Amino acid sequence: MSHHIVEVRDLHFAYPDGTEALQSVSFRITHGEAVALIGANGAGKSTLLLHLNGYLTPTRGEVRIGEMPLVRETAAAARRAVGMVFQDPDDQLFMPTVFEDVAFGPLNAGLPAAEVERHVTSALERVGMAHLKDRPPYKLSAGEKRAVAIATVLAMSPDVLVMDEPSSHLDPRGRRRLIGLLQSFEHTKIIATHDLELVVEVCSRVIVLDDGRVVAEGPTVELLNDEALMLAHGLERPHSLRHLHPH
């Protein structure tokens, strides 16, 4: 159960050429929370996310998943606990059929065939794509690909779901379906996104990144309603909040 907690302590990351991408990033996300990571392009959102499953290693500071520090030895376990969905589904669906793509994670975790099948079936049913299990990935629509990409991660039964721009390239219906899906997940959710309307609907807390630093953190409505704050960091007040009376 403690695997639901994600903690980042004074994280610094610099690229091999020396450019500082992240500086002094610290936050703590607890069981079942839905947190949005927002910021302008180039703020460092995607780079930060890649630290959460050990793909990138901080140059200073640490990441803890549950009570476990994320180092090379614990990376494999971390990747089972933290499921990551990336921006472009085409990069994540690389097997011949949907079924095999969703089975990829469980198989790598070493589960026996029967178990794998169960995980795959339930993950596909969860996202409503069970009828597409034998389809090759390039024959799916954008929304279907997005849903299947989520299923590929769900099949590993992660405790934490990390997503990078999940609503990009989705039509209104696909987006509505995604939002409904995210709202139904009990996992801890960390979502990097430009879609501030989605943030309002799905996330209770928001972390604002600007130029590699955390510049604000707090309840969604409070922060997103703060027009000055939003504009100062390359964002804006979401439309759905414009009609809300600030408390």
Next chain:
Amino acid sequence: MHMADALINPAVGGTMWIVSTGLIAWCAHKLKQTMNDRLVPMMGVLGAFIFAAMMINFSIPVTGSSGHLGGGLILTILLGPYAAFIVIASVLTVQAFFFADGGLLALGCNIFNLGFFPAFIAYPLVYRVIARDEHGTLRAWIAAIVAAVVGLQLGAFGVVLETKASGISELPFGTFVLLMQPIHLAIGIVEGLATAAVVTFVARARPEALFSARLDMQPRNSMQPVLIGLLIATVIVGGAASWFASTHPDGLEWSIAKVSGQEEVTGTEDNLHKGLGQLQEKTAFLPDYGFKSTATETAPAEKTAAEPEQWPAISAGTSVSGIVGGLITLGLAGLIGFALKARRAGV
């Protein structure tokens, strides 16, 4: 240059299949040793890239025509010989199945002709030797062109040898060579230009993308496995192929006779056998082979006397000449490489 099944006999096709699958297995083994699992998606995507690149044409300077990338050399420049060979093999496989570009029986030949020569000869022995670590300079452009030409010339010659050994086409050896080599010289120049153009761009934009930039070992060390591989391949090809190829000497000789006249045929045969005989005399110290008797008893005229050929015709004499011939070729390739190297050192 993709060979169709219709011109290959099963013996030649089968032999080259064995050679190519052996090479693929060996490359797979070498790749596993380096344990670079990042290569897995990279190889796949780069194979797809080659297909896409084949659709894009550039206009060849001076002439009015257009050309496009074939891919063997640039794949090796990016991935190194082992990975590149596997990618080339996969590209050819897809081409064979989906575009009917090259037959299935001939796939082994095609993989060897279009994969082995660019990856294991043109790149390490020509491109790397001439270009060293330069990119975008005149030297690098020349290196690409020469390497591409060498790779394609060898590949084209491979096609000629394999077709002749199959004995289905009547095309005489000389005419075939005159047909294939000049055309592939032109294709080689085009390939070299295209390769250099892209490599120049990539080297500037992302130098670590090039295999040479990622080599931890010194160039000298990395040549060793390549040379050993070359040696093994040459011995197999020279030895085995000549066993199989001798099944159809009548076809070759028949067409030679038809085109060049009877006297020349016997003349050629006499010279060949004289040469063989001398060679065999020199190697007669090898135990249990009995070369001399083989040489004097089986005269070429008797061979064409319509005796049912045994398949494969295992004759120690032919295989020795095959191996020796192969080793000479290898030696020549190495000599060219070292000569170019020496010239550079001398400058």
Next chain:
Amino acid sequence: MGLGQWIEIGRLDELGRLDTPVHRLDARAKVITTLVFIVVVMSFPRYEVSALMPFFLYPIALIALGRIPAGCILRKILLAAPFALVIGMFNPLLDHQTAAKVGVWNISGGWLSFASIMLRFVLTVSAALTLIACTGIHRLGAGLERMCAPRVFVVQLLFLYRYLFVVADEGTRMMRSLELRSAGPRSLRLRVYGSLVGHLLLRSMDRADRVYRAMVARGFSGEIRVLRQTSLRWTDWAFTGGWTAFFVAARIWNLADGIGRLFTKGAS
């Protein structure tokens, strides 16, 4: 190679995913039968023409039973024909010895061997195309692996295929935006070519990196693991055994000749 051919690959792959008795056969059985077919066809002596005819039964049967549109196969054969034509053409030019007589006409050996080459070409190419059309690249890859092809190679084949369209798409888009900005012909100057293709290459490598990232995120550590293993059924054995027997029989006895004789004997 143009856009039309890309659509063709897509079509062939779609055909490969149909569900017919032929498609349901194990890939290994089909691969082996096809290879035996090609080897037997190519083992005929140079001048054989009539004995090759019964072999057309194999691709025709597969096309019919596999519900593959024959036009699709024929078109590809025509497209691929030039190479064999060019090489084969030399035979009638060089071989003038009369080898057969049909009525008043003397047919030279060259023409016979040329016809033989072209017949073999059509047979072998249609066998290969039919194989992929009634198997599909994925089942074929799985079958190759069961037949001990190196895992690295099979995985490479599947990844290449998977990203074929994706990269081709990117290339097409780049070319289109280039064409919209140029007035002249489609061929590029070398420097522009290097830059455009170079960009496509870098984007492909970026994509490969992103795919790798996604693979690692799902626990990839070097080995691609396989889930389902199919087993050979009696239909697979019957398919391979039956056809092989037919090929061998047709190789040993000239069936076409025999049938012809039956007819001519009946007529006289």
